[in-house]
Amino acid sequence: RKEVEQDPGPFNVPEGATVAFNCTYSNSASQSFFWYRQDCRKEPKLLMSVYSSGNEDGRFTAQLNRASQYISLLIRDSKLSDSATYLCVVNRDNYGQNFVFGPGTRLSVLP
């Protein structure tokens, strides 16, 4: 089993739709969590950090459930520009740092 797993995708949704991505991690010692987006043939860009209390940034909402070792990302009112691969990232611990990326879930927002 991979340390970080994500919905396999791809997700094809119409503009304006709400879409949710799920991510699970196996290492219970994981300390911090992030969502990145990656456009085709570009570098990953930080979308948001994920906090235990959940956090929201405009149309994007991230949730963390430490007990279930589960992270989610909700995108409301999808735009064409949201089309990208979304990467779930888990930071194992605070020593000998090791950010573990999930395989990513590809989203295509269709007109």
Next chain:
Amino acid sequence: ETGVTQSPTHLIKTRGQQVTLRCSSQSGHNTVSWYQQALGQGPQFIFQYYREEENGRGNFPPRFSGLQFPNYSSELNVNALELDDSALYLCASSIGTSREQYFGPGTRLTVT
């Protein structure tokens, strides 16, 4: 833009050769991490440097080595290149070892 730069942008090498990739971190960032990303996969952690010392290593053989300089820029060296080393190599900088990482544009390495 993140302010993280990498060079070169693209590189073609022959199996068995050696390669050096370079990364300049964002101003104020003292930590650099290197990743290998194969097509269609998420980035795989190679190693991290914090204040010029290696601070963690992923599951990569010793022929992958690195350096960090006093100005926090970094190099990734790969010896005895193999065909499977063909990938996008990303560096990411951060303030400290557990904070958000910001990526450079990557170096696309092709080994023939």
